[in-house]
Amino acid sequence: MTHTISFYGAGNMAQAIIAGLISSGFYKKEEIYVYNHRYEPTLQKLEEEYGIQPILNEKDLFEKSDLVILAVKPAVLTQILPQVKKYLREEHVLVSLAAGISIRQITDLTGPHKIIRAIPNTPAMVNQAMSSISPNNLTTKEEVQLVLEVFNKFGKAKVVSEQLIDAVVGVSGSAPAYVYLFIEALADGAVAQGLSRNDAYEFAAQAVLGAAKMVEETGKHPAELKDMVTSPKGTTIAAVQSLEMSNFRASVIKAVEAAAQKNRQMSEEK
Structure with missing residues (x-):
């Protein structure tokens, strides 16, 4: 395995990963190569901001590194894989960030190769991503560990069976949107009670953070932490009772199920 890493695509997720790798020192800027499909201004901006090595053709990208992050949308991935197949070597490890494209579908387009599906989420932009890593059986333990280390540089990463990716999408990949809705609703409630809009967002966001x-660092069950703050006849238990009457938990469970089901359908349609 070489010490360089290549990115096919320079969108928001690729930029978040690159920023995490450079800020952590895990990769030096001269060890990161980036090719951006059909849109060079983004590549130029990335070069100016991070000092990465821009690549202007696909062949060079695959020659520069054994570890290649495919940071493109699903529709683009299925278009580019047949045309880059001729550049692939046995030692290449392909890491796909495309939702809804299975390892089997990638293999059908490239032939047998070392393939890892990774599902990060948008908090990667602030080094707080949660990513799942799903390797095929051609990847070695050392290669999987390297990819885990890469993804841990902009948040947390965990190896998960590909069969569980739909669940990961529901609970993590799409979840930031649910949390944003919750923060917005909290703030709206506070504004209705007289707090300024800016203060309301600050209080709500910090409360969620x-x-x-608390869940992450104490190791306590969320229900135990909830019980710690719900005093008898207090304000919190009154609020919790209101949420329960509105089917709050059932609504969240249904949201996770809906996202998982949609991801499953996307995989079946391709």
């Missing part, structure tokens, strides 16, 4: 940290 702090609560997540």
Whole structure:
């Protein structure tokens, strides 16, 4: 395995990963190569901001590194794989970020290769992503560990069976949107009670961030943490009762199921 890494695509997710790798020192800027399909201004901007090595043709990209992150949309991925197939070597590890495209579908377009599906989420932009890593059986433990280390540089990463990716999409990939809706609703409620809009967003966002940290760092069950703050006849239990009457938990469960089902359908349609 070489010490370089290549990105096919320079969109928001690729930029988030690159920023995490450079800020952590895991990769030096001269060890990162990027090719951007059909849109060179983005590549130029990335070069100016991070000092990465721009690549202007696909062949050079695959020659520069054994580890290639395919950071393109699903429709683009299925278009480019047949045309880059001729550049692939046995030692290449392909990491696909495309939702809804299975390892089997990638293999059908490239032939047998070392393939890993990765599902990060948008908090990668602030180094707080949660990513799943799903390798095929051709990848070695060392290669999987390298990819885990890469993804841990802009958040957290965990190896998950590809069969569970639909669940990952529901609970993590799409979840930032649910949380944004929740923060917005919290802020709206506070504004209705007289708090300024800016203050309301600050209080709501910090409350969500702090609560997540409590779950992460204490290791306590969320229900136990909830019980710690719900005093008898207090304000919190009144709010929790209102949420339960509105089917809050059932609505969230249904949202996760809906996202998982949609991802499953996307995979079946391709």
